Amino acid sequence: MSLQYSTTSFAAHKDEAPFEIEELFFSRTDERGVIAAGNEVFRRVSEYSWEELVGAPHKIIRHPDMPKGVFYIFWERIKKGLATGAYVKNRAKDGRYYWVYAIISPIQGGYVSVRLKPTSKVFDSAKATYAEILKLEEQEGLTPEQSAAAIRAKLQEMGFPSYGAFSSYAIAQEMHARDHALSRAEDGRLQSLKNLLPTLKSLDEQQQSLFASFAKIRGIPSNMRIVASRLEPAGGPISAISQNYRLMSDEVTNHLGGFRVETENKSLSESVILRVYQGLFMMAASRLQREVKTVASEALSRGTEKDGFQQEVEILTKLLDEYTLEAGQVLMSVFNDVTALTRSAKDLRQLVTGLDSIRVLCRVEAGRLGAQSVSLTPVIDQLDTFHVEIDKTLEQILELADKIKTLVEAAMPRSFNGTLQYQATMARR
Ligand SMILES: Cc1cc2nc3c(=O)[nH]c(=O)nc-3n(C[C@H](O)[C@H](O)[C@H](O)COP(=O)(O)O)c2cc1C
Structure with missing residues (x-):
C-alpha cells in the first residue's frame, strides 16, 4: 500500500469538519475497501479531490482515535455478507475530524456505505466507549481481535445481545434524533x-x-x-x-x-x-x-x-x-x-x-x-x-x-x- 495513504501522514486536528444534519453521503468500494465512487457531499467533507479518492483505500480518511476493534467487527461482519452499522470518526485531508453513523451494505463486487450525522444519546455513549477501548488498546497492546472481544463484552454489559443488536438500536435512535432535529414527524x-x-x-x-x-x-x-x-x-x-x-x-x-x-x-x-x-x-x-x-x-x-x-x-x-x-x-x-x-x-x-x-x-x-x-x-x-x-x-x-x-x-x-x-x-x- 502506498505511503501516501498512511494514516499518520497528516496530524489529527482538533477542529470539526462541518456538514449539515440534512446531508447524507455515501461511497462505494470494491471488495478490498478501495474507493470506486461516492457523492459530492462525501468528497466535499473529506476535502480530497476525486482524483485522490477514487482508487484509494478507504482508510485514507481513517482517524487515529478509532479503535481497531471497531474495524475488526465491521470487516468480520461485512465479509459474511451482513449489512453493518457503525459510528466512525473520520479525518478530512486537512486533519479536521467528522463523525458519522455509517451503514455498510454488501453489494455485487464490493460495498456501499451510507452515512448520516449522528446526534442521539447513543452516540454520546458510543464516543465514551470508543475512548475507553482505545485506551485499553494502547495500554494493554490489544490486538484488533482482542479489542473486538472487549467491545462485544462492553455491549453485553450494556444489555445488547450482540453487536448487530447494538447497531440496530443505534440506527433507530439516530433516525429518531435526526427526524426530531429536522422537525419531522417520528417514523x-x-x-x-x-x-x-x-x-x-x-x-x-x-x-x-x-x-x-x-x-x-x-x-x-x-x-x-x-x-x-x-x-x-x-x-x-x-x-x-x-x-x-x-x-x-x-x-x-x-x-x-x-x-x-x-x-x-x-x-x-x-x-x-x-x-x-x-x-x-x-x-x-x-x-x-x-x-x-x-x-x-x-x-x-x-x-x-x-x-x-x-x-x-x-x-x-x-x-x-x-x-x-x-x-x-x-x-x-x-x-x-x-x-x-x-x-x-x-x-x-x-x-x-x-x-x-x-x-x-x-x-x-x-x-x-x-x-x-x-x-x-x-x-x-x-x-x-x-x-x-x-x-x-x-x-x-x-x-x-x-x-x-x-x-x-x-x-x-x-x-x-x-x-x-x-x-x-x-x-x-
Ligand atoms: C464501504 C466501506 C466504507 C468504509 N468507510 C470508512 C470510513 O469512512 N472511515 C474509515 O476509517 N474506514 C472506513 N472503511 C474501513 C477501511 O477500509 C479500513 O478498514 C479502516 O480505515 C481501518 O484501517 P486499518 O484496518 O488499516 O487500520 C470503510 C470500508 C468499506 C468497505
Missing part, C-alpha cells in the same frame, strides 16, 4: 418496532416463569404416590389419580417444546428478540436508503454529480428494494412465530384445564378420607398454587402475544400489508 413504523423490544422482554420473562412453574411440580406425582401408599392399599384412588396426573403433566411438558427453538435451546421470545433487532435495522436502513436514493436522483437531475452517477443511483435503488424486502420478511417470520406461540399457549391452557380436573378429583378424594388425608394437604396446596400461577402466566402470555402482533402489523413495510392481512385471516380461521 411510526420504527417507533412500533422499538416498542416491541420491551414487550418481548416481558414475554420472555413470562415464558421463563412458565418453565419454572412446570419445573416446580415435576416431583408432585411421585410425592402423591408415596403419600397414597401410606393411606390406602396399592392401586387405590389416590395413586390412580397421581398416575393420571403424571401422564397428563408429561403431555403438558412435551407441549412446552412449542415455546422453545429446538436447535439453539433458546426460548421463542429470545429468538424473536434477535429478529426484531434485525427487522429494526432493515427498516431503518431502508428509510435511510430511500432518502439517500432521492437525494442522489435529485443531484443527478441537477447535474451536480460526476459523470456516470446514474449507476450509483441504480445501486442505491436496488439496495432500497432489498432492505424493504428483508425487513418485511423478517417481520413476517416474527408475526408467524408469535401466531404459533398464541396457538401453543391456547393448547396449553386447554391441557392445563384437564390437569386441573385431576387436581379437583384429588381434593374430593382427600375430603372423603377426612382427617386421615392430612399428609396429602401440602401436596394439594402446592397443586392449587401451581394452577393459579399457570392460569395467570398463560393469560399474560396471550395478552402480550396479541400486543406484539399489533405492533408488528403497525411496523410492517406498506408493500407487505396485504400478505400480512391474508395470513392473519387464515390464522383466525
